[in-house]
Amino acid sequence: MPPMEVRRRTTWIAALAVVGAMTGSAVAFGPGAPNPRANLHVRRMPSACRTHPTGAACVNAAVWYLDRDRAALGKPPYALPARFVSLGPARQAFILANLDRVAYRLPPIAGMTVALDRDALAGARANTDPTPSGSFWQGFTANFAAGYPNMAAAYQAWMFDDGLGSGNVDCSVQHRSGCWGHREDVLWNFASAGSPTPGLAMGAAMTGTRQSLLITARYGGRLPHLVYTWAQARAAGAGRHAYRVAAPR
Numbered sequence: 001m002p003p004m005e006v007r008r009r010t011t012w013i014a015a016l017a018v019v020g021a022m023t024g025s026a027v028a029f030g031p032g033a034p035n036p037r038a039n040l041h042v043r044r045m046p047s048a049c050r051t052h053p054t055g056a057a058c059v060n061a062a063v064w065y066l067d068r069d070r071a072a073l074g075k076p077p078y079a080l081p082a083r084f085v086s087l088g089p090a091r092q093a094f095i096l097a098n099l100d101r102v103a104y105r106l107p108p109i110a111g112m113t114v115a116l117d118r119d120a121l122a123g124a125r126a127n128t129d130p131t132p133s134g135s136f137w138q139g140f141t142a143n144f145a146a147g148y149p150n151m152a153a154a155y156q157a158w159m160f161d162d163g164l165g166s167g168n169v170d171c172s173v174q175h176r177s178g179c180w181g182h183r184e185d186v187l188w189n190f191a192s193a194g195s196p197t198p199g200l201a202m203g204a205a206m207t208g209t210r211q212s213l214l215i216t217a218r219y220g221g222r223l224p225h226l227v228y229t230w231a232q233a234r235a236a237g238a239g240r241h242a243y244r245v246a247a248p249r
Contacts, residue, residue, distance in 0.1 A: 029189060029190065029191060029192035029195075030188070030189060031184040031187065031188065031189070032101070032104055032106045032184075032187045032188060032189035033100075033104035033106070033183075033187040035162075035163070035179075035180040035183055035184070036069075036072070036073060036160060036163070036180075038163065039160070039161045039162070039163050039164075039165055039166050040065075040068070040069040040072060040160040040161055041161055042062075042065050042153065042156060042157075042161070044248055045058065045061050045062075045149065045153070045248055046058060046061050046248050046249060049061070049149040049150075049153075053149030053150050053209075054085075054089070054149075054150045054206075055085070056085045058149050058150055058153075059084070059085045059092075059150050059152050060085070060245040060246070061245075061248035062149075062150060062152035062153040062155075062156055063078065063080065063084075063152055063243065063245050064245045064246065064247055064248055065153075065156050065160075065248075066078055066096070066152065066155070066156050066159075066160070067245070069156065069159070069160035070103075075103050077242075077243070078096065078099055078243060079099065079237070079238065079239050079240055079241055079242065079243060080095060080099075080237070080238060080241060080243035081095070081233065081236040081237035081238055081241055081243075082236075082237055082241055082243070083236065084243060089150065089151035089204065089205065089206035089211065090112065090117055090120070090151075090203070090204040090205055090206070091112070091204075091228055091233070092150075092151045092152055092155075093151050093155060093202075093204035093211075093213050094109065094111075094112055094202055094204060094228065094230075094233065095233050095238045096152070096155050097109065097155075097186050097202065097213070097215070098230055098233065098238070099238065099239060100159065100186060100187060101186070101187060102239065104187055106187060106189055107190075107191070107197075107198075107200065108200075108230045109200040109201065109202045109215060109230065110199055110200055110201055110223055110226060110229060110230060111201060111202070111223070111226030111227070111228055111229035111230060111232075112201065112202050112203060112204070112226060112227055112228045112229075113201050113202075113203060113223075113224050113225065113226060113227060114225075114227055115132075115133055115134070115203070115224070116132060116201060116202060116203025116214055116216060117203040117204065117205055117227075118133075118203070118205075119131060119132050119133050119203050119214055120203040120204050120205035120212045120213060120214045121205035121207060121212075123142065123144055123205075123212040123214070124144065124205050124206065124207045124210040124211060124212040125207055125210070127144070127146065127210065128144060129142040129143065129144045129212070130142050130144070130203070130205075130212045130213075130214045131214075132203075132214060132216050136218065136224065137216040137217065137218055138198075138217060138218055138219050139190055139198070139216070139217040139219075140214060140215060140216040140217065141184075141185035141186070141188045141214075141215050142185065142212065142213070142214045142215075143158050143182045143185050143186070143212060143213050144210070144211070144212045145157060145158065145167075145182075145210070145211045145212070146209060146210045146211075147167075147209055148209055148211060149209065150206070150211075151204070151206050151211050154206075154211035155211075157182070158182035158183060158185075158186060159182070159183050159186060160183075162179065162180045162181070162182045162183050163179045163180055164176070164179055168180075168181065168182065185215065186213075186215070188215065190217040195219055196219045196220040197219075198217040198218060198219050199217070199218045199219075199221075199222070199223045200215060200216065200217055200218075201215075201216050201218070201223050201224070201226065202214060202215050202216070203216075
């Protein structure tokens, strides 16, 4: 199922950019994991994706490709809650993102907020990268996708099909710096030498065949109220439950 488009955005406060430039290799701030050597394409999705794109058959087909792609990078299958499909697109994105962050020893995102979910939805509706509202956040990364049947399928494109020849409109022979940018946004390391440990929160949304996610960082201070936390996802089985899916037919 070929993508229509994927776009991304990375923004951080100027002070952190200066820290990164001045301290060189001692700074972790930046992409937090290696990228695949080549795109890993989705070859076939079930017919159910046309009639029930967020149903179990279509979501689990996308999960099968995600597990395949993770194996290609030497990682185990995604350990998802048993009720993963019924959690909905936003929480699905949150769990997938944190499982990948943990796999690369990056700090997990603490949880999701109502405001950030709304911001993500606004971006999806406007066909653009979302932006966090207010001045609470000091850094963020954001992804947008269009043309995918569900969040898991969009997430596969962001993470494993984002290089040259993919639907990433920021990646071309003339502009290679945008290649794998969506993956880097999900696996961004917001920590840097000399800065407080950041608190991370996330929003995600899907409307029609448009998906978006937004990861934000706050350096010092408390996070706002989290409506769904990583602790809750873990209690439901994220990172522990063997989620078995069959190959798409």
